[in-house]
Amino acid sequence: xxxxxxxxxxxxxxxxxxxxxxxxxxxxxxxxxxxxxxxxxxxxxxxxxxxxxxxxxxxxxxxxxxxxxxxxxxxxxxxxxxxxxxxxxxxxxxxxxxxxxxxxxxxxxxxxxxxxxxxxxxxxxxxxxxxxxxxxxxxxxxxxxxxxxxxxxxxxxxxxxxxxxxxxxxxxxxxxxxxxxxxxxxxxxxxxxxxxxxxxxxxxxxxxxxxxxxxxxxxxxxxxxxxxxxxxxxxxxxxxxxxxxxxxxxxxxxxxxxxxxxxxxxxxxxxxxx
Amino acid sequence: xxxxxxxxxxxxxxxxxxxxxxxxxxxxxxxxxxxxxxxxxxxxxxxxxxxxxxxxxxxxxxxxxxxxxxxxxxxxxxxxxxxxxxxxxxxxxxxxxxxxxxxxxxxxxxxxxxxxxxxxxxxxxxxxxxxxxxxxxxxxxxxxxxxxxxxxxxxxxxxxxxxxxxxxxxxxxxxxxxxxxxxxxxxxxxxxxxxxxxxxxxxxxxxxxxxxxxxxxxxxxxxxxxxxxxxxxxxxxxxxxxxxxxxxxxxxxxxxxxxxxxxxxxxxxxxxxxxxxxxxxxxxxxxxxxxxxxxxxxxxxxxxxxxxxxxxxxxxxxxxxxxxxxxxxxxxxxxxxxxxxxxxx
Numbered sequence: 001x002x003x004x005x006x007x008x009x010x011x012x013x014x015x016x017x018x019x020x021x022x023x024x025x026x027x028x029x030x031x032x033x034x035x036x037x038x039x040x041x042x043x044x045x046x047x048x049x050x051x052x053x054x055x056x057x058x059x060x061x062x063x064x065x066x067x068x069x070x071x072x073x074x075x076x077x078x079x080x081x082x083x084x085x086x087x088x089x090x091x092x093x094x095x096x097x098x099x100x101x102x103x104x105x106x107x108x109x110x111x112x113x114x115x116x117x118x119x120x121x122x123x124x125x126x127x128x129x130x131x132x133x134x135x136x137x138x139x140x141x142x143x144x145x146x147x148x149x150x151x152x153x154x155x156x157x158x159x160x161x162x163x164x165x166x167x168x169x170x171x172x173x174x175x176x177x178x179x180x181x182x183x184x185x186x187x188x189x190x191x192x193x194x195x196x197x198x199x200x201x202x203x204x205x206x207x208x209x210x211x212x213x214x215x216x217x218x219x220x221x222x223x224x225x226x227x228x229x230x231x232x233x234x235x236x237x238x239x240x241x242x243x244x245x246x247x248x249x250x251x252x253x254x255x256x257x258x259x260x261x262x263x264x265x266x267x268x269x270x271x272x273x274x
Numbered sequence: 275x276x277x278x279x280x281x282x283x284x285x286x287x288x289x290x291x292x293x294x295x296x297x298x299x300x301x302x303x304x305x306x307x308x309x310x311x312x313x314x315x316x317x318x319x320x321x322x323x324x325x326x327x328x329x330x331x332x333x334x335x336x337x338x339x340x341x342x343x344x345x346x347x348x349x350x351x352x353x354x355x356x357x358x359x360x361x362x363x364x365x366x367x368x369x370x371x372x373x374x375x376x377x378x379x380x381x382x383x384x385x386x387x388x389x390x391x392x393x394x395x396x397x398x399x400x401x402x403x404x405x406x407x408x409x410x411x412x413x414x415x416x417x418x419x420x421x422x423x424x425x426x427x428x429x430x431x432x433x434x435x436x437x438x439x440x441x442x443x444x445x446x447x448x449x450x451x452x453x454x455x456x457x458x459x460x461x462x463x464x465x466x467x468x469x470x471x472x473x474x475x476x477x478x479x480x481x482x483x484x485x486x487x488x489x490x491x492x493x494x495x496x497x498x499x500x501x502x503x504x505x506x507x508x509x510x511x512x513x514x515x516x517x518x519x520x521x522x523x524x525x526x527x528x529x530x531x532x533x534x535x536x537x538x539x540x541x542x543x544x545x546x547x548x549x550x551x552x553x554x555x556x557x558x559x560x561x562x563x564x565x566x567x568x569x570x571x572x573x574x575x576x577x578x579x580x581x582x583x584x585x586x587x588x589x590x591x592x593x594x595x596x597x598x599x600x601x602x603x604x605x606x607x608x609x610x611x612x613x614x615x616x617x618x619x
Contacts, residue, residue, distance in 0.1 A: 054514055086516035094514075100507040104529045104615055106315070113525070114515055146315070148615040164515070 001204060002051070002090075002172055003027040007065035009046055013058065020046050022228040023065070028172065033198065033205040035215040035236070037251065038225035039268075044208045047225070048174045051206070052086045053077070069172075088118040091165035095177040097157035101149035107133070108145035111164050118168035132163040135200075137193050155186035159193070166197065173198075176208045191218055213255045216240060224248045226273070247273055290357050293348045300345070320612035330608025336601035343411050344418035361412060369393055371403030377586050398586040401573070409565050410590045416566035417598060419477050420484070420550045421543040427485025428542075432492025433535060437527055439493070440500030441519070450497070454490040462487050463552070470558040477560060484549055492538055499531045533610050540606030544599035567591040 009021040021043045028034045038044045049055050051067060053074055067074040069089065077085065086092075094100045102110060111129045115122050122128050126142070133141035136159040149157055158178060165173055175194070179187035195218050198205055207219055215222060215236060222239040224232040224247065232245040243249045250273075253266035311317035324330055346361040353363075369392040374383040377398040381388040397406040439450035457465070469483035503509065504527070512522050551568025553559035560566045570591035577584040 052514065054510070083516040083518060086514055088516055092511065092514035094507050094511060096507050100511045102508045102512070102526055102530070104532075106615075113517075117516055150615070161511070168515075 001028060001030045001070060003068045004047075004051075005066050005068065007047070007050065007067060008063045009043075009050055009055070010061040010063045011059045013061075017061075019063075020060075020228050021050070024225075024228075024230045025065075026223050026230065026233065028204050028206060030171065031198075031202045031204055032221070033207060033219045035207045035209060035219035035222045036225060037209055037212060037215065037222060039210055039251070042225040043228040044210075044225045045176055048092075048176050048206060048208050051172075051174060052090050053082055054086070054092075084118075087114060087165075087170070088168050089170055090172045090174060091168060091170035093158070093161050093165050093173065093175045093178045095180050097154055097161050097181060098149070100161055101157060103149055106146050106148055107152070107160050111145070111160075111167050114164050114167050128167070132167045133160070135166060135197060136160075136163045137189075138163070154182055155190065158182060158186075158190060162190075162194065162197075166201070166203075169201070170203060172204045172206065174206045174208070177210070178207075179214065180209070180211070187214070194218065211255075212240070212252050224251070290350050290352065293350055297345045297348050316613065316615075320609075323612040324608060327608050327612070329604055330612075333601040333604035333608065336597060337605050340414055340418065340598050340601070344414045347412050347415035348419075359412075359415075365405075365408050365411070368395070368405045368408055370405075371395075371399045373399070373403050374401060374584055375399045375403075376582075377406075383582065383584070397590050400570070400587050401577075406587050406590045409570060409587075410567070410594050412565040413567045413570060413591065414594065414598075416477060416550065416560055416564060416568075417547045417595070420481055421546045423478065423481030424484040424488060424546050425539055425543065427481060428488035428492055429535060429539060431485065432489035433496050433528075433531075435489070436493035436496030437500050437523055437531070440497045440504055441523055441527065447497075450493065454493050457487060458490050463556070466549075466553060467556060467558050470553070475558060475561045477564070480550065480553060480559065484546055488542070488546075492535075492542075495534055495538060496531055499534055500527050503527055503530050533614070536606050536610050540602045543602050544595075547595055547599070567595050571595075 004027065005025050006023045007021060007025070008019060008023050010017050010019050012018060024043075024047065026034065026036075036044045036047060046055065046060075050060075050062070051069075051074065053062075062075055069085065074082070074085065101107070105113075108126070108129050111132060112125045115125060115128060126145075129145050130141040133145055138144050138156065138159055144152075144156075149160070152160065158181075162178070178194070179190050182190065191214055194205070197203075198218075205218075207215065209215065219236045222232075222234065222236050223230045224239070224245065226245075226247045232239060232243065232248045239248060240252065243252055247268070250266065250268040254268070256265060311321075324334075343361065346364065347359045349360045350357045351360055351363060358366075371391055372382060372389065375381070375391055375395060375398050376383055377396060378394050379391065379398065380394065381390055395405050395407070397410070399405055400409060435450045435453070439447040465487050466483050469486060470479060473479035473482060509522060509526055512526050517525070547567065550559055550566060551571050554566060554568040555572045559568055570587055574584065574587035574591070578588070
């Protein structure tokens, strides 16, 4: 469904030009979940945003490669086609739920807006909004949808963001650190919910995270990004249990293990990584 | 009590029903707004909050009173001796004296010739013997038209340019910044006088001149705030949802800078009324014969050294100005609170 071929992205111009994403390739089949793992600045979020050409140009420059979604190159699409793609075919959930919702509108009106953009055929807006909120596990959705974002907790806000993304029946959900801003118990609930929903509606997902700990139960395959390049790529079990690249080994070594004797957490020695 | 008003509202080449039409359209607009608002959930909440806000209600009533007085002075009515405003007709029972008289005095304020007055005047009379209260009320029209018309010019201009500059950045931002830096670099009074010299005196041209110089502050303010809002992820989220630029501008950025627009409008209103006074003092303000608080304050300025002191004209105009500005301030604040989703209902 989605296939990225030797994509490169630069930032800036002239001497200050730096390559943030170096010649990466990956693909996601319908209904599949790919986890893109890497540390801050490794280019994983840039890659996620590039899928629908959301990076501000300039400073961003798409300097090479192609992004094929359903056999069409996203980089060659017109602005109107891109708008139909964004939200309609490829939807996003971002890291900061508290600021990703517009503070001056109710939850209902924000989801209704998404519906009016990509599913104008929906007649009973209230019922559809309630159904979406119910899907992400919000209790009493017909009442909650009249709340403003600030009246909801962080976990609820992120559920609303997911509901808004799902409202338009996307084929691919790009979840960019969806649980990083949440505490661990809420994080587990949300991830669990996402896995259930994904199976229900057969949607593909690109899960962008720095945390190897959360991908185990949810991702089919893993791509590890380091300094703008994909250094390791394989099935989740394979990568988790038998990492090949030293950076992957180091990242996995950073995860604190339950029941282990107290020891200092592993740090990554960049001088050995080249 | 005839006036030779030469401002645009009564200029001979304009049909006399034009100001009436303007008032009618204004009233229709207010009615439409209330009708539209009644159907929206957000307005319902705002109304409920306003009902619990006693101070806001008082301010609203005072502002509405000024609005009614201004409208009455705007609507003209043809008579045998030329057209008069409705307010003039309503107050035509109050006679004109020969000169100054103190509030509620029975004799004219003249040491040599203290003639008895035709009638007592609640707030006294001015140098020409005109009732101060009537003049002050009539001057409401100038204040409201200056404030209102100028706001109609500078707010859309400033908001549009500011928000476009913040949203598109790049060359759009450069052009907008270049424009407002250039205008800001010219001394404001000089600019105003120059524009008024070219366009001619009148309330309408004064509003245009003040609007041309006034959008700079608004554009700067909105650009700054919109830049800050652009950094917030909900804008990126809106874009990621496939919303068009125009929708993001109007649905996401505009509502989030609206509070600044309301505050700036309310605070700017008083500045505009005062600017009219300054321009009157420079001789490029409202044409002679158009009652305005600026003109009244300007005329009574030289009377402050008189003995006995003639203070009532200055006091009446200043109090009216103060009341209008204060009520608009409180009303603006009450509206902002009523519409703010974050305040408690």
